[in-house]
Amino acid sequence: MTSPASGAVAVTKALNTLARDDRGRLIAALISRLRDFQLAEDVLQDAMLAAVTHWSRSGIPASPQGWLLQVAYRKALDRIRSRKTHDRAKESLIVLSGEEAAETDAESIPDERLRLIFTCCHPALEKKSQVALTLRTLGGLSTAQIAEIFLDQETTLGQRLSRAKAKIAASGIPYAVPDIDIWPERLESVLSVIYLIFTAGYNAGPVGGKDLAEEAIFLCRLLNRLHPADAEIEGCLALLMISHARRFARLDPHTGASVALGDQDRGLWRRDEIVAGVALLEQALARRSTGPYQLKAAIAACHCEGESADWPQIALLYNELLQLEPTDVVRLNRAVALAEIGALDVALAEIDRLETALEGYQPFHAARAELLSRTSNPAGARCAYDRAIALTQFEPDRTFLVARRDQLAMR
Amino acid sequence: MKYMLLIYNDPTREPAYGTEDFKQMMGGFFELNTRMNADGVLVAGEGLKGIETATSLRRKAGKVETMDGPFADTKEHLGGYYIVDVPDLDAALRYAADIPSANFGTIEVRPLMDYNPAG
Numbered sequence: 001m002t003s004p005a006s007g008a009v010a011v012t013k014a015l016n017t018l019a020r021d022d023r024g025r026l027i028a029a030l031i032s033r034l035r036d037f038q039l040a041e042d043v044l045q046d047a048m049l050a051a052v053t054h055w056s057r058s059g060i061p062a063s064p065q066g067w068l069l070q071v072a073y074r075k076a077l078d079r080i081r082s083r084k085t086h087d088r089a090k091e092s093l094i095v096l097s098g099e100e101a102a103e104t105d106a107e108s109i110p111d112e113r114l115r116l117i118f119t120c121c122h123p124a125l126e127k128k129s130q131v132a133l134t135l136r137t138l139g140g141l142s143t144a145q146i147a148e149i150f151l152d153q154e155t156t157l158g159q160r161l162s163r164a165k166a167k168i169a170a171s172g173i174p175y176a177v178p179d180i181d182i183w184p185e186r187l188e189s190v191l192s193v194i195y196l197i198f199t200a201g202y203n204a205g206p207v208g209g210k211d212l213a214e215e216a217i218f219l220c221r222l223l224n225r226l227h228p229a230d231a232e233i234e235g236c237l238a239l240l241m242i243s244h245a246r247r248f249a250r251l252d253p254h255t256g257a258s259v260a261l262g263d264q265d266r267g268l269w270r271r272d273e274i275v276a277g278v279a280l281l282e283q284a285l286a287r288r289s290t291g292p293y294q295l296k297a298a299i300a301a302c303h304c305e306g307e308s309a310d311w312p313q314i315a316l317l318y319n320e321l322l323q324l325e326p327t328d329v330v331r332l333n334r335a336v337a338l339a340e341i342g343a344l345d346v347a348l349a350e351i352d353r354l355e356t357a358l359e360g361y362q363p364f365h366a367a368r369a370e371l372l373s374r375t376s377n378p379a380g381a382r383c384a385y386d387r388a389i390a391l392t393q394f395e396p397d398r399t400f401l402v403a404r405r406d407q408l409a410m411r
Numbered sequence: 412m413k414y415m416l417l418i419y420n421d422p423t424r425e426p427a428y429g430t431e432d433f434k435q436m437m438g439g440f441f442e443l444n445t446r447m448n449a450d451g452v453l454v455a456g457e458g459l460k461g462i463e464t465a466t467s468l469r470r471k472a473g474k475v476e477t478m479d480g481p482f483a484d485t486k487e488h489l490g491g492y493y494i495v496d497v498p499d500l501d502a503a504l505r506y507a508a509d510i511p512s513a514n515f516g517t518i519e520v521r522p523l524m525d526y527n528p529a530g
Contacts, residue, residue: 124500171522172412174499182501 011055014064015048022065023140024222028112029069031119031175034076037137037165043079047072065109113138114226115175117219121190122173129164130193131200136161138222139197139215141207148207149200177227191236191293194220198240202250203394213244234284235294241277242300245270250396257399261303274304295321311340328357332364339371347371362391366401378408413454413496413523414503419487420516422461439511447495447506458491487516494523 018026023044030040047068061067120133128150135141135149147157167173178186194216201212220237227233249268252259259265281297299317302310318334332354339347351368358364369384385405392398426432447453465481481488490512497503500520507518 122500124504172414172498172500172503174501176499176501178501182505 007059008052008056011052011060014055014060015051018064018068019048020140024113024116024138025109025111026065026068026072027137028116029109030072030076031116032110032112033073035175037168038162039076039079040072041137043072043075044068046075050075069109111226113222114177117190117223117226118177118186119168119173119175121186121193122168123185123189124171124173125164125167127193127196129160130189131196132157132161133164134193134219135197135215138219139210141210141215145207145210149204149212187230187232190223191220191232194223194236194240198243213240213247216240217244229287231284231287231289232291232293234280234287235291235297238277238281238284239293239297239300241273241280242297242304245273245277246304255399255403256396257403258394258396259400262309266304269304274301277301278305290320290324292321292325295324309340311337315341328354329361329363332358332361332367336367336371339374344371344374348375360391362388362397365391366397369401369404373404373408381405382408412499412503413494413525414500415521415523416493416495416503416507416510417489417519417521418491418493418510418512418516419519420490420512421486422488422490424515425512426515436511439509443506443509443511446509447493452495452497452502452506454494454496456491456493459489462488490516 026044027040030044031037034040034043050071051064051068055061055064116137117134120137121130125133132146132150135146136143143158143161144154147154150157152160197219198213198216201214201216204212206212217237217240220233220240224230224233224237246261246264246269248270249264249266250259251257277297278301281294281301284294285298295317299314299321302314302317315334315337318330318337322330322334331350335347335350335354338350348368348371351364351371354364365384365388369381369388372378372381372384375381382405385401385408389398389401389405392401426436444453444456447456462481465479466477467480467482468475468477470476493506493510495503495506497506500522503520507513507520510518512518
């Protein structure tokens with residue numbers, strides 16, 4: 001015997017699980033049919049609400065996903081009919097007819113999420129909107145949760161999402177996996193969104209119970225499953241896995257300060273995850289189609305595979321990366337690697353050249369301070385630490401930098 | 412869906428008449444026109460004479476004010492346009508990327524408004 005109350009609890013639980021695990025897939029299937037992001041979200045919401053009443057009364061259906069899709073389609077028909085914009089309605093009704101009876105079990109719902117990923121990360125949308133839209137539609141984060149990540153008001157973020165969805169419709173951004181000629185550019189856009197979500201997780205920590213680093217890994221795994229055997233997707237996933245494996249060693253348990261990679265307690269690293277990441281990277285490299293994410297993953301692996309970082313190899317990898325990504329940030333990282341293999345003067349000269357370009361970039365000043373502290377220029381080091389501290393938004397980094405600066409006096 | 416591909420460029424960065432780069436640019440336009448026609452997507456396309464030929468006007472309190480020069484005083488000016496009829500933005504972007512001026516200017520891609528609800 002189950003009481004109505006425990007039935008309602010079971011229904012709520014089931015719906016929460018569905019919202020977490022299946023929302024992206026259901027939204028993708030709905031958009032594919034309706035060609036309208038907003039409508040898809042609205043009718044899925046309607047269907048979820050209907051489920052609360054129906055399932056409490058008559059039990060959870062055999063295929064909750066199929067039930068939700070069917071009801072959502074029907075709700076969409078109602079909404080389109082009541083809009084009375086005849087021609088668009090006619091067109092949509094044609095697409096919808098014949099769908100109502102079909103697709104009852106979860107397995108038969110086609111997975112359209114690859115198209116959805118590429119639409120959300122289309123370069124015609126602002127980067128921040130790409131990130132927000134991806135988290136909302138594929139990650140299933142609420143608008144409030146995404147607003148928290150960006151330190152935005154919920155209404156502001158909601159407007160951003162609405163604008164993005166409106167641009168998709170009005171400018172004709174396709175709901176499609178890109179053709180081969182534009183694939184590299186579009187994949188780069190998708191991977192950069194995933195990587196931004198990952199680093200946001202690094203700095204923000206869990207948001208509303210969602211760990212963004214894990215969310216990014218989930219998205220990258222999904223991408224890897226939907227489009228297997230792509231060297232750069234594998235490279236990106238390997239990079240995330242190897243970086244994430246160090247999560248328990250990143251902060252000092254006593255002071256809360258960030259811990260530099262080389263000073264981290266290696267016993268706290270998740271060896272199994274590093275091994276899995278490196279194996280995936282090797283699989284990617286064997287495809288002989290090198291790319292920036294594979295190189296970055298290889299650099300991450302060099303930092304943590306042996307007893308200590310393999311700096312000569314890291315410097316070589318940065319040289320290679322610079323060929324593919326000739327940016328000042330890569331030049332800065334290469335300079336740090338050069339300093340580690342003894343070329344301190346060369347490194348400092350390169351850093352001086354980067355000053356104008358990276359003036360507002362915190363890691364630039366932190367790296368410069370660290371390198372200057374190894375020379376007979378503690379005043380210069382102090383000055384660079386001050387600048388880095390002033391630019392730091394992330395409290396553990398500030399604690400770390402302040403401690404480093406204060407150590408200068410004692411040397 | 413119809414899109415206008417607006418070609419903005421800085422005349423000082425355009426290849427000079429008679430140079431090899433100029434020949435290549437014109438060849439690029441010819442090739443693109445031919446391809447757009449063959450694909451059946453080209454609705455219209457024109458180049459504009461230079462901004463020294465431009466005249467702007469606005470009406471203030473019913474009175475027409477006429478001025479020498481283009482609307483906006485920027486380095487890059489509207490130098491020409493295409494209108495293409497293609498399935499989606501990606502298709503429009505593909506043609507836009509093949510406009511030779513993309514090498515030294517900027518192509519803005521804008522969907523045309525659809526005034527006819529029967530489409």
